[in-house]
Amino acid sequence: xxNDPHLSEELTRVAHLLADAARDVILPYFRSxxxxxxxxxxxxxxxxxxxxxxxEAAMRDVxxxxxPQDAIxxxxxxxxAGTSGLTWVLDPIDGTRGFVAGxxxxxxxxxxxxxxxPSIGIVDQPYIGERFIGTPKGAELIRGxxxxxxxxxxxxxxxxxxxxxxxxxxxTPADAVAFQAVASHxxxxxxxxxxxAYALVASGQVDLVIxxxxxxxxxxxxxxxxxxxxxxxxxWEGGPAHNGGRALAAANAEIHAEALAILQKxxxx
Numbered sequence: 586x587x588n589d590p591h592l593s594e595e596l597t598r599v600a601h602l603l604a605d606a607a608r609d610v611i612l613p614y615f616r617s618x619x620x621x622x623x624x625x626x627x628x629x630x631x632x633x634x635x636x637x638x639x640x641e642a643a644m645r646d647v648x649x650x651x652x653p654q655d656a657i658x659x660x661x662x663x664x665x666a667g668t669s670g671l672t673w674v675l676d677p678i679d680g681t682r683g684f685v686a687g688x689x690x691x692x693x694x695x696x697x698x699x700x701x702x703p704s705i706g707i708v709d710q711p712y713i714g715e716r717f718i719g720t721p722k723g724a725e726l727i728r729g730x731x732x733x734x735x736x737x738x739x740x741x742x743x744x745x746x747x748x749x750x751x752x753x754x755x756x757t758p759a760d761a762v763a764f765q766a767v768a769s770h771x772x773x774x775x776x777x778x779x780x781x782a783y784a785l786v787a788s789g790q791v792d793l794v795i796x797x798x799x800x801x802x803x804x805x806x807x808x809x810x811x812x813x814x815x816x817x818x819x820x821w822e823g824g825p826a827h828n829g830g831r832a833l834a835a836a837n838a839e840i841h842a843e844a845l846a847i848l849q850k851x852x853x854x
Contacts, residue, residue, distance in 0.1 A: 593704070593720060596697050599651050600707055600718070601718075603644040603648070603707075606643040607643060609643070610643045611640050611711055612711050614639075615684065615711075615712055616687050632681050633661065636678060636684070638677075641659045641661045641662050641675055644677065645659070645665070648673055655669050657675065658673070658674045658801060659677070660676045660800070671699060673695070674696040674703065674802050675694070676803060678693065679693070679779055680781075689712045690779050690780075691710070692708050692709055694708060694709075694802060694805070696809050702809075704809060705720050706718070706806040706808060706813070708784045708810055710781060714729060715727075716728075718813075719809045719814060724787055724811075724814035735787055737787060737811065738792055738837065740839035742840075743767070746773075746792035747774075748792065748844075749776070749786075749795075750768075750774075750782075750794065750795050751777060752777075755795070756798040757798075764795050764797075764848075766850075767847045783811060786811050792836045793835050795844070797821075797830070800829045804832050817835045818833070818834045819833055819845070821845070
């Protein structure tokens with residue numbers, strides 16, 4: 586796919602159709618009185634709403650029409666086998682807690698790629714109308730009829746960096762200690778942005794997102810976007826991150842190396 590421009594263009598077209606379909610389904614539920622939510626987490630709160638399920642179903646309908654030969658991995662409806670060697674990875678609402686709370690930091694995540702990871706990724710925020718897309722041609726921010734190329738931030742020391750993670754506890758207690766070791770060196774640390782934090786890395790606003798406990802559908806869309814914008818996404822050992830787990834998303838190689846060294850040193854101690 587990476588060396589086939591015609592296929593890449595077709596997959597990009599379909600990815601936009603998926604994002605459009607999800608937008609149409611989700612927006613009527615956002616900040617509405619008829620939003621129902623079920624809790625998926627015993628002993629905690631991990632909501633899934635009718636909007637999550639309807640959006641994934643709508644995206645799967647688009648794929649059944651245009652790319653029936655491709656596999657699908659979706660958060661709400663699981664795996665559909667394919668024959669093409671390509672897999673669409675879908676998170677209909679990343680940040681459902683934020684969605685339920687009425688904050689506009691959730692997003693629709695879409696990725697497509699092979700077993701080595703995604704080559705196309707979308708982070709779409711329907712309510713504020715921002716769509717971030719990364720393809721082999723580069724990364725763009727689309728607002729209505731406006732499109733502009735986006736790039737990650739230039740290198741700067743960690744002491745001047747902005748760092749994000751979604752949950753203050755990050756993951757395990759050991760994960761939290763490692764995150765705090767990085768954050769203690771940063772200029773600014775912020776929490777709770779869900780997938781939108783990755784879009785801020787891609788668009789050159791912030792330097793790092795560090796998270797743990799991710800699934801493939803949480804990271805593949807952001808990963809393809811950030812790489813297309815010039816950034817780096819790995820796990821906390823510097824290896825591939827597309828299957829989930831712990832992720833370090835960085836604006837550039839220099840700050841990635843600085844943060845990675847602290848994560849590895851802290852994990853080893």
